[in-house]
Amino acid sequence: MNASQIEKNVIALVENFNKDEFVFDLLKAYGISKTSITRLKKGDFNLSKVNGEVLYKSKMLFKEVESGTLLNTIDELTKDTDSLKHNPRFVIVTDYKTLLAKDIRTGLALDTPILEIHKHFGFFLPWAGQEKYAQKNENYADRKASYKMAKLYDILVTENPNIYDDGGHNLNIFLSRLLFCFFAEDTDIFPIEGMFTDTLEQHTQKDGSDAHTFLDRLFKVLNTKVNSKEAAHFKEFPYVNGGLFRNTIVSPKFTKEARKIIIECGDLDWSEINPDIFGSMIQAVVNPAYRSGLGMHYTSVPNIMKVIEPLFLNELNEEFEKHFNDVKKLNKLINRIAKIKVFDPACGSGNFLIIAYKQLRRLEIKILARIYEVNHQLNLGFPDVYTKIKLSQFYGIELDDFAHEMAILSLWLAEHQMNKEFVSELQDYGKAEDILPLKEAGNITQGNATRLNWEDTCPKNSTDEIYILGNPPYLGGKAQSKEQKQDMKIAFSNAKKIGELDYIACWFIKASSYINDNSSYCFVTTSSICQGSQVQQLWPHILRLEQEIGFAYTSFKWSNNAKNNAGVVVSIICVRHSSNKLKTLIDENRKKIVQNISPYLMEGTNTIVFQSLKPISKLPTILTGNSPYDGGNLILNKAEKDTLLSINEKSKKYIKKLRGSQDFLNGKQRWCLWINDEDVSEAKQIKFIEDRINRTKTFREGGGEVARGLVKRPHQFRYTHQAKESLIILPRVSSERRKYIPFGFLDSSYIVSDSAQAIYDPEPYVLGIILSLMHMTWVKKTGGYLGTSIRYSSALCYNTFPFPEISQKQKEQINLHVFEVLEEREKHSGKTLAQLYDPNKMPKGLKEAHHQLDLAIERCYRLKPFESDTERLEYLFKEYEKMINKNTLLEKPKRTRKKKA
Numbered sequence: 049m050n051a052s053q054i055e056k057n058v059i060a061l062v063e064n065f066n067k068d069e070f071v072f073d074l075l076k077a078y079g080i081s082k083t084s085i086t087r088l089k090k091g092d093f094n095l096s097k098v099n100g101e102v103l104y105k106s107k108m109l110f111k112e113v114e115s116g117t118l119l120n121t122i123d124e125l126t127k128d129t130d131s132l133k134h135n136p137r138f139v140i141v142t143d144y145k146t147l148l149a150k151d152i153r154t155g156l157a158l159d160t161p162i163l164e165i166h167k168h169f170g171f172f173l174p175w176a177g178q179e180k181y182a183q184k185n186e187n188y189a190d191r192k193a194s195y196k197m198a199k200l201y202d203i204l205v206t207e208n209p210n211i212y213d214d215g216g217h218n219l220n221i222f223l224s225r226l227l228f229c230f231f232a233e234d235t236d237i238f239p240i241e242g243m244f245t246d247t248l249e250q251h252t253q254k255d256g257s258d259a260h261t262f263l264d265r266l267f268k269v270l271n272t273k274v275n276s277k278e279a280a281h282f283k284e285f286p287y288v289n290g291g292l293f294r295n296t297i298v299s300p301k302f303t304k305e306a307r308k309i310i311i312e313c314g315d316l317d318w319s320e321i322n323p324d325i326f327g328s329m330i331q332a333v334v335n336p337a338y339r340s341g342l343g344m345h346y347t348s349v350p351n352i353m354k355v356i357e358p359l360f361l362n363e364l365n366e367e368f369e370k371h372f373n374d375v376k377k378l379n380k381l382i383n384r385i386a387k388i389k390v391f392d393p394a395c396g397s398g399n400f401l402i403i404a405y406k407q408l409r410r411l412e413i414k415i416l417a418r419i420y421e422v423n424h425q426l427n428l429g430f431p432d433v434y435t436k437i438k439l440s441q442f443y444g445i446e447l448d449d450f451a452h453e454m455a456i457l458s459l460w461l462a463e464h465q466m467n468k469e470f471v472s473e474l475q476d477y478g479k480a481e482d483i484l485p486l487k488e489a490g491n492i493t494q495g496n497a498t499r500l501n502w503e504d505t506c507p508k509n510s511t512d513e514i515y516i517l518g519n520p521p522y523l524g525g526k527a528q529s530k531e532q533k534q535d536m537k538i539a540f541s542n543a544k545k546i547g548e549l550d551y552i553a554c555w556f557i558k559a560s561s562y563i564n565d566n567s568s569y570c571f572v573t574t575s576s577i578c579q580g581s582q583v584q585q586l587w588p589h590i591l592r593l594e595q596e597i598g599f600a601y602t603s604f605k606w607s608n609n610a611k612n613n614a615g616v617v618v619s620i621i622c623v624r625h626s627s628n629k630l631k632t633l634i635d636e637n638r639k640k641i642v643q644n645i646s647p648y649l650m651e652g653t654n655t656i657v658f659q660s661l662k663p664i665s666k667l668p669t670i671l672t673g674n675s676p677y678d679g680g681n682l683i684l685n686k687a688e689k690d691t692l693l694s695i696n697e698k699s700k701k702y703i704k705k706l707r708g709s710q711d712f713l714n715g716k717q718r719w720c721l722w723i724n725d726e727d728v729s730e731a732k733q734i735k736f737i738e739d740r741i742n743r744t745k746t747f748r749e750g751g752g753e754v755a756r757g758l759v760k761r762p763h764q765f766r767y768t769h770q771a772k773e774s775l776i777i778l779p780r781v782s783s784e785r786r787k788y789i790p791f792g793f794l795d796s797s798y799i800v801s802d803s804a805q806a807i808y809d810p811e812p813y814v815l816g817i818i819l820s821l822m823h824m825t826w827v828k829k830t831g832g833y834l835g836t837s838i839r840y841s842s843a844l845c846y847n848t849f850p851f852p853e854i855s856q857k858q859k860e861q862i863n864l865h866v867f868e869v870l871e872e873r874e875k876h877s878g879k880t881l882a883q884l885y886d887p888n889k890m891p892k893g894l895k896e897a898h899h900q901l902d903l904a905i906e907r908c909y910r911l912k913p914f915e916s917d918t919e920r921l922e923y924l925f926k927e928y929e930k931m932i933n934k935n936t937l938l939e940k941p942k943r944t945r946k947k948k949a
Contacts, residue, residue: 116683193321200313220449355517391506460489549582568623575602581841671807674768783838785886
């Protein structure tokens with residue numbers, strides 16, 4: 049089912065919205081079969097026995113919830129290891145007004161009115177086997193070969209039901225050998241073009257019944273030095289060696305169709321196959337989860353070059369240019385390149401290693417060509433030359449068995465291609481040894497890189513020049529399996545407070561422990577490790593080892609066609625031992641040479657912002673919103689509120705307006721029962737209220753530890769914070785697109801729910817501070833993210849914000865600007881705050897009011913206006929460091945002298 053049809057299905061679902069059938073209609077819209085949905089309804093496929101929950105293995109965990117509990121519930125569900133062990137792709141919660149969803153694989157989140165779900169139909173496309181990707185693979189040969197191999201794989205798995213008894217290892221080796229034979233017969237590795245396919249076609253039955261015995265025999269021949277006693281059709285096949293055909297395997301049984309596909313594969317021109325991406329594409333063949341992106345599962349070469357060039361290739365090219373006319377030093381450079389080690393400890397099917405290998409081989413060709421030119425000008429001879437760069441210089445670790453096999457094979461194929469290029473480019477004097485018998489391979493280890501000793505894979509001594517690189521798996525803390533969480537503990541030697549770290553942090557800490565003075569590492573990573581609480585959890589471990597960031601690309605969308613990387617915001621970070629070398633910061637292709645790159649990927653010191661339980665500036669305290677823990681019984685919609693008032697007008701005393709983040713931003717209205725202890729008896733005389741209190745008690749009795757602790761006061765929320773006169777409401781999550789998070793004032797008739805935070809009875813200027821561009825710049829750098837949305841944390845964003853002490857006159861001036869912002873909002877009272885603060889639709893008057901407020905706030909720091917966010921951040925971090933040092937000194941206990949007796 050294509051995306052266009054799915055979109056129509058979801059629109060139809062909205063137009064014919066049925067609360068009771070919603071979750072099943074949603075699955076049906078994405079092509080889930082009627083049979084599966086029927087069995088899901090009956091309970092056969094529903095792995096959850098909790099009322100209101102649907103747990104569909106590998107598809108979703110769906111839960112109906114009461115209004116006001118969505119954020120808490122989705123947070124709890126994404127931490128529930130028992131539910132996640134069934135690998136639901138999505139966790140979805142809804143009160144049938146709002147829908148929240150989390151993509152467990154990518155970490156992306158969705159928050160939408162349920163009747164606007166059609167606007168976000170693309171979020172659930174993985175149910176239909178479709179993943180987002182940024183660009184298309186235009187290599188027709190690679191794609192066609194992949195599709196053919198996918199068909200062959202499906203038939204072999206169907207016809208050989210026990211094929212996975214060994215975990216698929218036998219099949220993985222078989223497919224690797226098959227691919228080598230296809231490539232070998234089209235690229236002069238085998239002596240006769242097409243000899244593998246032709247021999248199979250001529251010497252096997254059309255029904256495929258003896259294809260497996262033919263292949264078993266052929267594989268043995270390819271591992272035998274002398275084949276004189278073999279049948280004539282096998283004698284011409286060469287000895288391959290290299291380990292590819294060393295171990296005996298049993299080929300799977302074939303059908304007529306499977307044999308036909310092998311012959312069709314042989315008719316393709318495998319000389320056009322690109323090892324850079326082919327390994328990843330074939331990996332998709334054996335992983336059905338990647339089928340929808342077949343031909344799209346690879347890291348693009350331009351992105352790999354963003355890692356390789358600044359890590360080592362640019363410097364090597366500069367050396368070449370520097371010594372362009374010095375043959376002695378050019379030869380020295382070749383010898384240096386021949387000793388470099390390149391190590392990818394999450395190598396997949398070898399993309400990064402292959403590109404690094406090719407680039408070093410091409411640089412060697414350039415150097416040799418220049419040496420020949422200089423010698424020719426001097427009438428000096430030039431002997432035949434062979435490459436000094438060996439596959440044994442390339443190292444990798446990969447968890448997946450088939451990807452491990454493909455990495456080895458792809459490096460062999462790349463070597464053969466580069467040998468042909470070497471001979472072609474260097475003409476008469478460039479020579480290449482015969483590829484057969486295979487002499488060596490890349491040193492690719494199959495295993496868990498977070499637990500292996502990297503020196504066992506890539507041995508090192510103090511003088512080795514080693515470059516570690518790659519694109520390790522991301523996975524946020526909540527998406528990690530139990531085994532991956534254990535990997536984290538092992539990698540960090542059981543360090544505490546690492547629970548929020550992305551899985552990729554394991555590779556950073558392992559690489560930092562591994563590198564020597566001549567080594568460095570560079571990973572493509574989620575930007576999250578340079579934001580929010582992850583900075584304080586990871587980077588002190590690295591900085592303590594006296595290491596620094598050598599270069600970095602700040603956040604950008606990774607145009608990676610791999611399925612599990614679609615839409616990920618990443619950074620590229622190189623770490624090395626501290627030195628006096630200049631560092632390079634790259635932002636949207638703009639390079640800046642700096643003295644130091646901080647863990648926040650900005651110019652400046654290595655100051656790290658640590659969570660604080662109270663404001664470091666003289667600002668009032670933020671309190672979390674009021675958690676109901678009520679099963680929705682203390683919360684009222686408009687109809688329920690109106691019903692209650694019509695039953696008994698005295699109930700007005702017990703009703704308060706309730707606002708959470710989404711209510712406030714999107715203009716939604718809710719109410720709650722708000723009953724003081726002294727009014728309980730009187731309130732319970734109203735049966736509607738008594739019923740709601742009793743239902744809340746029942747809910748809490750069956751809830752968790754916190755809920756059970758509230759059983760004795762079922763008439764109240766867990767917290768009972770309220771304003772005497774006014775409060776500032778602070779949404780916990782806001783779109784990253786907004787220039788400002790739209791905080792605002794509410795009067796004392798409002799209660800703030802736990803999806804937001806609040807400052808109670810503040811002076812107006814406080815709102816001006818947190819609405820300012822200075823504060824927002826700080827928040828976007830120090831706060832965390834939920835998917836791509838800003839997560840506003842009091843401990844990280846507000847309590848750490850450095851704001852100077854200001855005079856009463858300055859406060860009054862800020863107050864005026866705050867009122868101007870609020871007045872501009874009122875001029876557009878028909879629009880929600882979400883609409884007003886859409887960066888593409890923000891009214892000019894509101895923009896100007898904010899601009900004037902920004903200027904007033906910035907004058908509190910200095911008279912000269914700030915020219916950029918970078919300048920604001922540099923200033924704020926310096927102020928933060930001053931305030932922390934000052935507060936530390938103030939908090940030190942005074943020493944008292946003992947009086948003499």
